Amino acid sequence: MGFLDIRNATKAYGNVEVLHRVDIAVEEGEFLVLVGPSGCGKSTLLNMIAGLETVTSGDIAIQGRVINNVHPSKRNIAMVFQSYALYPNMTVAQNITFGLEMHGVPKAERARALEDVAQLLQIDHLLDRKPGQLSGGQRQRVAMGRALVRDPDVFLFDEPLSNLDAKLRVDMRTEIKKLHQKLGRTIVYVTHDQIEAMTLSTRIAVMYGGHVQQLGTPKDIYDAPENVFVATFMGSPAMNVMPAKVRVADGVPHAALADAEGQEVLLRFSQPHLAAWDGRDILLGIRPEAITDPDGADRNSSNIEPLRNRIGVTEPAGADTFVTMTLGGKDAIGRMRADAQVAAGEMFDFAINMEKAIAFDPQTEARIKP
Amino acid sequence: MSVATQDTAVRTGRVTRTFIYVFLLLFALFYLMPLFVMLANSLKPLSEITEGNMMALPKVWTLEPWAKAWSSAQIGVEPTGLRPYFLNSILMVVPAVAISTVLGALNGYVLTKWRFRGDSILFGLLLFSCFIPFQIVLIPMAMVLGKLGLAGSIPGLVLVHVVYGIGFTTLYFRNYYAAFPTELVRAAMIDGAGFFQIFWRIMLPVSGPIAVVSVIWQFTNIWNDFLFGASFGGQSQPMTVALNNLVQSSTGVKEYNVHFAGAILAALPTLLVYIVAGRYFVRGLMAGSVKG
Ligand SMILES: Nc1ncnc2c1ncn2[C@@H]1O[C@H](COP(=O)(O)OP(=O)(O)OP(=O)(O)O)[C@@H](O)[C@H]1O
Numbered sequence: 001m002g003f004l005d006i007r008n009a010t011k012a013y014g015n016v017e018v019l020h021r022v023d024i025a026v027e028e029g030e031f032l033v034l035v036g037p038s039g040c041g042k043s044t045l046l047n048m049i050a051g052l053e054t055v056t057s058g059d060i061a062i063q064g065r066v067i068n069n070v071h072p073s074k075r076n077i078a079m080v081f082q083s084y085a086l087y088p089n090m091t092v093a094q095n096i097t098f099g100l101e102m103h104g105v106p107k108a109e110r111a112r113a114l115e116d117v118a119q120l121l122q123i124d125h126l127l128d129r130k131p132g133q134l135s136g137g138q139r140q141r142v143a144m145g146r147a148l149v150r151d152p153d154v155f156l157f158d159e160p161l162s163n164l165d166a167k168l169r170v171d172m173r174t175e176i177k178k179l180h181q182k183l184g185r186t187i188v189y190v191t192h193d194q195i196e197a198m199t200l201s202t203r204i205a206v207m208y209g210g211h212v213q214q215l216g217t218p219k220d221i222y223d224a225p226e227n228v229f230v231a232t233f234m235g236s237p238a239m240n241v242m243p244a245k246v247r248v249a250d251g252v253p254h255a256a257l258a259d260a261e262g263q264e265v266l267l268r269f270s271q272p273h274l275a276a277w278d279g280r281d282i283l284l285g286i287r288p289e290a291i292t293d294p295d296g297a298d299r300n301s302s303n304i305e306p307l308r309n310r311i312g313v314t315e316p317a318g319a320d321t322f323v324t325m326t327l328g329g330k331d332a333i334g335r336m337r338a339d340a341q342v343a344a345g346e347m348f349d350f351a352i353n354m355e356k357a358i359a360f361d362p363q364t365e366a367r368i369k370p
Numbered sequence: 371m372s373v374a375t376q377d378t379a380v381r382t383g384r385v386t387r388t389f390i391y392v393f394l395l396l397f398a399l400f401y402l403m404p405l406f407v408m409l410a411n412s413l414k415p416l417s418e419i420t421e422g423n424m425m426a427l428p429k430v431w432t433l434e435p436w437a438k439a440w441s442s443a444q445i446g447v448e449p450t451g452l453r454p455y456f457l458n459s460i461l462m463v464v465p466a467v468a469i470s471t472v473l474g475a476l477n478g479y480v481l482t483k484w485r486f487r488g489d490s491i492l493f494g495l496l497l498f499s500c501f502i503p504f505q506i507v508l509i510p511m512a513m514v515l516g517k518l519g520l521a522g523s524i525p526g527l528v529l530v531h532v533v534y535g536i537g538f539t540t541l542y543f544r545n546y547y548a549a550f551p552t553e554l555v556r557a558a559m560i561d562g563a564g565f566f567q568i569f570w571r572i573m574l575p576v577s578g579p580i581a582v583v584s585v586i587w588q589f590t591n592i593w594n595d596f597l598f599g600a601s602f603g604g605q606s607q608p609m610t611v612a613l614n615n616l617v618q619s620s621t622g623v624k625e626y627n628v629h630f631a632g633a634i635l636a637a638l639p640t641l642l643v644y645i646v647a648g649r650y651f652v653r654g655l656m657a658g659s660v661k662g
Pocket residue numbers: 013018036037038039040041042043044045192
């Protein structure tokens with residue numbers, strides 16, 4: 001049993017089920033990120049935890065207390081909304097203390113709490129302003145202040161950074177992470193930005209079509225995705241997924257696929273259990289950073305396979321140069337060091353880190369496990 | 371090339387502008403003409419009017435007609451002037467406007483932020499009430515007022531106008547609140563505010579523009595209403611009915627100057643409301659319609 005338990009929670013609007021049997025146990029102090037494409041049900045799940053949406057079936061419990069029918073204000077949660085939802089007619093100070101006032105906290109205590117939070121978020125100088133007189137980043141801070149001041153069991157964030165410009169978003173991301181490390185509170189955070197998910201979370205739930213596709217640490221999700229959706233959703237550029245065949249040679253399974261010229265190439269797998277798939281079709285998943293120039297290959301890898309292939313397009317991106325090529329009949333992207341000698345249209349000797357390669361069942365799109 | 375086009379653009383602008391202003395001025399004069407006639411004639415003795423020149427300014431200026439219209443003119447059988455009826459109208463219009471506006475705001479709040487099964491149908495029915503002609507409800511309304519013991523009284527008139535106004539006020543507030551972010555209400559719920567606290571502390575403070583629209587609309591309609599006043603006024607008839615009685619009286623000479631003064635007196639409160647709040651009227655109307 002976790003600190004916050006979501007047990008078999010379903011949500012249906014009329015006959016349409018938009019969340020299917022979601023099961024997540026969040027430990028105290030965890031930073032859980034719900035990530036997924038638009039419309040996958042992230043906000044719905046968060047609103048169910050907040051009590052803003054009813055739970056159709058299943059349970060949601062905080063510290064063992066089932067809260068399905070508890071009013072939002074009595075769940076001891078606080079929420080930061082995407083639009084910040086600051087009360088336009090109140091000053092920053094009133095915005096932050098409104099919740100305390102409604103909960104009957106005495107005035108002196110409210111003032112003290114306000115001071116603490118204002119200091120923590122460095123908004124002391126803004127307390128007398130109205131939300132309309134604040135910048136986007138300042139509004140964001142006030143919205144967080146309103147959540148922090150309540151000192152809740154669980155913080156809920158619904159895409160809190162999506163209205164900020166790119167630079168500010170990165171700054172606030174760091175700040176939220178710092179806050180979490182400092183306060184050690186339990187957080188459930190919704191985003192559709194996979195970088196936010198990777199950097200902030202202690203665990204990620206990747207959602208799609210109302211299902212939790214995979215729940216795990218950022219490393220789990222990245223290195224051992226359960227299926228093609230998770231593999232391609234997390235990571236930028238996305239993982240290359242191409243059709244291939246398993247071929248066992250000298251007792252070792254290889255991936256057989258066509259290069260740009262249509263010639264078959266063999267890449268040795270590190271996973272012996274794939275021998276059972278001898279002769280069958282698979283989907284081969286290789287992340288861009290596992291396709292490199294030979295000097296850029298991971299030195300710790302036990303299985304670097306050479307691949308001579310024609311370069312399609314090169315895209316210098318400062319620190320790296322991305323190279324596209326045709327592999328297995330699909331476009332694949334590789335990540336070279338910036339000074340790798342690559343030119344469009346020429347043959348090049350790539351190094352493929354097959355230790356990180358993943359094979360998926362083409363029927364179910366699930367990762368093939370031992 | 372670009373200089374030339376800019377030049378013509380400016381010149382065209384100036385010509386068009388002059389044209390528009392002249393045009394608007396003419397229209398303004400045209401519309402102000404009746405007011406001018408009323409004002410001018412209410413300030414001259416009756417003899418000057420009967421001599422025949424309605425358009426002329428008074429030769430002798432007098433406030434006599436105003437005083438007469440206000441306090442001593444024959445209304446029906448009593449020589450009371452319009453004063454008591456003016457008071458009736460005030461006693462009717464203030465509570466009727468206040469109650470219908472508050473109820474409209476509450477309805478709009480519920481219909482947008484506390485949605486329930488069948489709320490659109492309910493709203494549709496409320497809207498429907500805006501299209502029912504007054505005449506149709508006269509007899510049923512009379513029966514209801516009789517049953518309630520409110521027939522011929524000011525509270526009766528207030529009730530009639532509130533019932534009739536709710537459709538409009540609800541429409542205004544619903545459209546206005548539809549554009550109001552629901553996340554604010556949700557945030558307030560999490561903060562622990564209840565139904566009325568959210569209404570009072572979060573919604574009402576930002577409802578100024580639409581409240582002005584609702585007040586102006588209701589005030590003008592209720593103040594200017596004649597049919598309900600004549601039908602259900604009984605002993606407490608409003609200003610409009612009294613004005614009619616003054617102007618239509620078939621006995622004695624027709625004192626046109628007094629009639630003009632009385633008519634202006636009857637129109638003054640609505641005029642005042644427009645002058646004070648008119649600026650917000652357009653603003654609020656736009657806010658509600660565009661965003662809603
Ligand atoms: N009131 C409703 N009635 C019917 N379906 C709804 C309702 N609210 C949401 N949905 C559906 O539920 C699904 C999940 O919606 P939700 O808002 O949780 O998505 P999300 O993952 O938060 O997406 P986004 O990233 O765009 O915010 C969507 O397919 C949506 O169409």
